[in-house]
Amino acid sequence: MKGRNFDNGRKMFGAAACFACHRFGNEGGMTGPDLTGAGGRYSPRDFLGQIINPSKEINEQFVPSVLTKNNGDTVYGSVVNLNGDTVTINTELSDPDQRVSVDRKELKSIEPSKVSPMPPMLLSSMNESEVLDLTTYVLSSGKRDHEMFRAPSR
Ligand code: HEC
Incomplete structure (x- = not known):
């Protein structure tokens, strides 16, 4: 060095x-x-x-989430809104506008991801x-x- x-x-x-x-x-x-x-x-x-x-x-401040739906599909990203009937998740770290909303009725679980962004x-x-x-x-x-x-x- x-x-x-x-x-x-x-x-x-x-x-x-x-x-x-x-x-x-x-x-x-x-x-x-x-x-x-x-x-x-x-x-x-x-x-x-x-x-x-x-x-x-x-880094604990940057742990992403994995949403699993009832049908087995998963969505990876950081949750931006948990209130209401849908959960909104930002799926592209470098683009805050890239978002997916999942209906709570279709949602099986939200867990911290083991994969770094x-x-x-x-x-x-x-x-x-x-x-x-x-x-x-x-x-x-x-x-x-x-x-x-x-x-x-x-
Ligand atoms: C696409 C975005 C992205 C790129 C490109 C990227 N990083 Fe990161 N990096 C992150 C994120 C998000 C974290 C926090 C999550 C983690 O700890 O894994 C992180 C964590 C780190 C950490 C640990 C910091 C801590 O506080 O735990 C180091 C060191 C680091 N990056 C260095 C680099 C270096 C050097 C480069 C270029 C070779 C680089 N990163 C490229 C997104 C990125």
Whole structure:
């Protein structure tokens, strides 16, 4: 984790669509947790574990639901309205307008999903150096002057 490239890490954060869902510093999407403070929370191993296998440990504020209907059909997403005769669920994390309503009479159960809304395999198109640049970029909390970006001295 030494001598890494800040700008390339930032580029990878965009290339792997992290910015689409995560806020970092003062930019990025809001569908996932803000990662600005992630530097203090994770070791590199834990951080990469979250990306490689997002469903292993789902942030409790972002656990989606699975609705099962009487006929066996299921709907995956986050419940936006539970009041009234129908349950409304947002089925596409990146598009709040994408909604499905299920009649309560047709509804068998609502349960927390074991599958994270964050897609796996986001790192599969990167080489090792790119993965390390991305990791140091996030773990530095976006601080360009962090020691991880200093050229190794010999
Ligand atoms: C389609 C949206 C989406 C994309 C793209 C995405 N994430 Fe996530 N990410 C989420 C959501 C939602 C969560 C919370 C659920 C969970 O913990 O699995 C999450 C959780 C995380 C966590 C755990 C944070 C916590 O508080 O538990 C990390 C770390 C993370 N993402 C990093 C990344 C990185 C790095 C990328 C790019 C390689 C990325 N994510 C791409 C949606 C996304």
